Amino acid sequence: EALAEEACDSAGIFRGVQLLHHERATYTKKLVGRGDFLELIEDGTPMMELLEGLGIPTTYSDSAVIAVCGDQVGPMSDEEIRALLQKNLLLEGNAASILHERGFGPQIGLEAISGPLYLDDIEAVSSEEFHNIEFGGAEKRFLTVTVPTISDRPYVYTCKLAADAITISSIVNFDLERRHVGMYAFENKSGGRIVTHLFELATSFGVAFMHPHRLEQYQAAVRWLYRGSVPIIVQGAVYPLAFRKDLGSSSLMGFFNLTLDQSAELRFECFDTRTVESIETLTAIGQWIADTRLSWETASDHLVISFNGKCRFEEPLFMRVC
Secondary structure (H helix, E strand, O other), X not given: OXXXXXXXXXXXXXXXXXXXXXXXXXXXXXXXXXXXXXXXXXXXXXXXXXXXXXXXXXXXXXOOEEEEOOOOOOOOOHHHHHHHOOOEEEEEHHHHXXXXXXXXXXXXXXXXXXXXXXXXHHOOEEEEEEOOHHHOOOOOOEEEOOOOOOOOOOEEXXXXXXXXXXXXEEEEEOOOOEEEEEEEEEEOOOOOEXXXXXXXXXXXOOHHHOXXXXXXXXXXXXXXXXXXXXXXXXXXXXXXXXXXXXXXXXXXXXXXXXXXXXXXXXXXXEEOOOOOOOEEEEOOOOXXXXXXXXXXXXXXXXXEEEEOOOOOOOOOEEEEEO
């Protein structure tokens, strides 16, 4: 009841990476054969589950960064897409391929891109090397690409990048030679920043796709897209599901530990220009209290909250920032 009283303020707004939604999303869905009802569901669920599992909250409210997955641009007009490409986008391979097919390759840093390719058909590859130091990577920092999914192996897209695109990760062969682009970053002439991961998330996302290096990779990409103004990122836990809801002069933040292991010290990094006077946590009996396990630092437009305590699966953490 105490949480509902705080959270159910209709004037509040959830903060995070925006999930794209279009009212005519099912109008342009391409079904295989006769298809079934579930295939009419709007694309985007794997992107939502991926980001939220990596400590990057999502929202349907307006945000400086928008995630696009699958054929979510299908029902959009060319004019709507041009407006979208002036913003900062996180794309996966299928979305990038469709945008290129629609004639927007130059705006997302692509000179050419293949159709979806079964991973084992492109050549013998061993892993994805997350090597770009400026994005938090390192030489020989590898992520598996042999992810057991519904299609057994993921579909990927090979491409030719624009000259000024930045490669963040590469797919390597068994001799550790970088053979194909994995993830890249690009800034177009309209000022829109683009990060594309050239895996098709619908056939790639799963348990094996998640990894501490994947968290570092995506959090760095999202920071770059936000140009340093990321509304909330969470570190210090595996599958750190979190949210931030701004309520005028205060914010409500929540964290759920979605594993059976207790979390280590949690760190909430938030873009916030307000002066923070107090942060309280909600007890199991519905009281907001000052918590000695909490500490925070503010520097210009950033708020960093540290929670030096254990969060168990059955005990979520709720904070009121005032």
